[in-house]
Amino acid sequence: MRIVVPFGAAEPKTRLSPVLDATERRKFAAVMLADVLGALTDGGYEPTVVADAPVDVSSFADPFDPASSANPGAERSLGGRPVETPVPVSVDERSLTAAVNARLPDHPGEEPTAVVMADLALATPTALDRLFDREAEVVLAPGRGGGTNAVVARAPDFNVDYHGASIRDHRRIAADATRSLATVDSFRLATDIDEPADLVEVLLHADGRSAAWLRDAGFEVAERDGRVDVHRQ
Amino acid sequence: MRIVVPFGAAEPKTRLSPVLDATERRKFAAVMLADVLGALTDGGYEPTVVADAPVDVSSFADPFDPASSANPGAERSLGGRPVETPVPVSVDERSLTAAVNARLPDHPGEEPTAVVMADLALATPTALDRLFDREAEVVLAPGRGGGTNAVVARAPDFNVDYHGASIRDHRRIAADATRSLATVDSFRLATDIDEPADLVEVLLHADGRSAAWLRDAGFEVAERDGRVDVHRQ
Numbered sequence: 001m002r003i004v005v006p007f008g009a010a011e012p013k014t015r016l017s018p019v020l021d022a023t024e025r026r027k028f029a030a031v032m033l034a035d036v037l038g039a040l041t042d043g044g045y046e047p048t049v050v051a052d053a054p055v056d057v058s059s060f061a062d063p064f065d066p067a068s069s070a071n072p073g074a075e076r077s078l079g080g081r082p083v084e085t086p087v088p089v090s091v092d093e094r095s096l097t098a099a100v101n102a103r104l105p106d107h108p109g110e111e112p113t114a115v116v117m118a119d120l121a122l123a124t125p126t127a128l129d130r131l132f133d134r135e136a137e138v139v140l141a142p143g144r145g146g147g148t149n150a151v152v153a154r155a156p157d158f159n160v161d162y163h164g165a166s167i168r169d170h171r172r173i174a175a176d177a178t179r180s181l182a183t184v185d186s187f188r189l190a191t192d193i194d195e196p197a198d199l200v201e202v203l204l205h206a207d208g209r210s211a212a213w214l215r216d217a218g219f220e221v222a223e224r225d226g227r228v229d230v231h232r233q
Numbered sequence: 234m235r236i237v238v239p240f241g242a243a244e245p246k247t248r249l250s251p252v253l254d255a256t257e258r259r260k261f262a263a264v265m266l267a268d269v270l271g272a273l274t275d276g277g278y279e280p281t282v283v284a285d286a287p288v289d290v291s292s293f294a295d296p297f298d299p300a301s302s303a304n305p306g307a308e309r310s311l312g313g314r315p316v317e318t319p320v321p322v323s324v325d326e327r328s329l330t331a332a333v334n335a336r337l338p339d340h341p342g343e344e345p346t347a348v349v350m351a352d353l354a355l356a357t358p359t360a361l362d363r364l365f366d367r368e369a370e371v372v373l374a375p376g377r378g379g380g381t382n383a384v385v386a387r388a389p390d391f392n393v394d395y396h397g398a399s400i401r402d403h404r405r406i407a408a409d410a411t412r413s414l415a416t417v418d419s420f421r422l423a424t425d426i427d428e429p430a431d432l433v434e435v436l437l438h439a440d441g442r443s444a445a446w447l448r449d450a451g452f453e454v455a456e457r458d459g460r461v462d463v464h465r466q
Contacts, residue, residue, distance in 0.1 A: 142420060142437075142438065144377070144420075144424075144434070145430070145434075146433060146437055146454065146461035164456045164459075164461060165433075165437060165454050165456065167437060185359075185363075185419050185421050186419070186420055187375060187377075187419055187423035190420035190423070191377075197378070201377070201378075204398060204400060205375065221379065221401070223398065226397075228378050228379035228397060
């Protein structure tokens with residue numbers, strides 16, 4: 001199975017701007033990508049990053065070193081763990097939808113393709129196995145707020161459309177193509193990290209580079225008016 | 234297994250007040266409870282409602298009839314489906330934490346107890362089976378935002394504490410009691426319906442009474458600034 005991880009390298013995670021500046025957003029996006037790639041490679045999969053701008057995955061190096069993204073010669077490690085498998089990066093400046101559709105199967109018998117978003121900081125090999133183990137022609141992992149956080153396409157006539165409430169569109173596209181559809185019921189795969197309120201999920205449910213990076217940046221779980229949120233020291 | 238469904242009948246769902254008035258909140262809370270009880274009874278389980286004020290579950294009758302909650306003699310149906318099994322209701326005016334702890338096992342060999350929140354409008358028998366089928370002494374289903382949406386306690390020295398980031402406290406309590414712990418990774422069980430932004434999940438992912446009630450009240454999926462939200466006609 002081909003596994004594609006789309007990554008918005010040009011201007012990542014703008015909705016986190018209330019709590020992270022542009023440099024931090026780039027760094028945090030890269031750290032989350034490293035967690036997703038790590039969960040995939042730990043599970044034995046071989047992902048390819050599809051980025052909308054050049055990105056040197058090997059340069060993630062030490063996510064705690066602000067200089068590392070400018071220092072591709074730095075030690076090849078992700079959050080202290082060595083990069084055991086170099087992950088290929090393909091630059092595609094088209095929209096997310098167009099770049100993904102260009103990589104989905106377009107004729108019968110072509111290799112199935114999975115698409116896993118780069119901001120699933122809670123992803124684990126176990127959660128990803130649940131995605132890949134479903135046998136339907138189209139498998140969807142819904143994201144909170146109507147999104148589609150992961151797809152497996154085993155049919156040539158399924159395409160993605162990431163605009164708006166994409167999970168609804170993807171169900172319709174699969175139905176129109178009379179393809180069997182399965183949905184993975186996973187909190188980990190449903191939790192894409194877009195907004196400040198999402199950071200608490202990383203702190204509470206992840207133990208990888210993203211959680212370590214947030215803690216190092218001063219974030220901690222806080223309670224305010226009976227609700228749980230993050231606080232930055 | 235005993236199954237307890239705590240229900241805040243006194244002043245339900247105050248965080249939905251930006252989009253629902255007090256009467257509507259009471260009605261929608263009752264409809265969600267009916268969905269949760271339906272998912273449990275459809276799965277062959279026999280839940281008990283623990284409410285903080287008297288509530289006549291049989292009076293949910295037709296959730297589309299505004300008078301039904303004041304008319305306990307109305308046809309015994311939930312969203313058009315008959316109530317096949319009357320669900321017992323126990324009134325307990327203590328705090329949620331105290332009312333639940335009073336019902337957890339407190340000596341070895343006592344019947345295991347599950348606690349399932351009443352606002353899990355996306356719950357299905359399949360998702361609940363994943364909760365009940367785990368064999369650990371303590372099974373937790375995290376909710377978004379640090380909550381704990383469902384618990385199975387098979388040990389006498391596990392207690393709940395629903396204040397704040399309860400999922401973290403519950404892990405600690407299980408660890409302190411050296412009890413085996415399992416976590417259910419379910420988007421359906423993680424999605425408690427508290428805030429206006431949560432309503433879109435009901436419209437997109439549920440097909441029971443709660444979704445029908447919202448549609449009848451004029452709610453529909455809308456897109457605003459590239460984000461998916463609800464709009465009320």
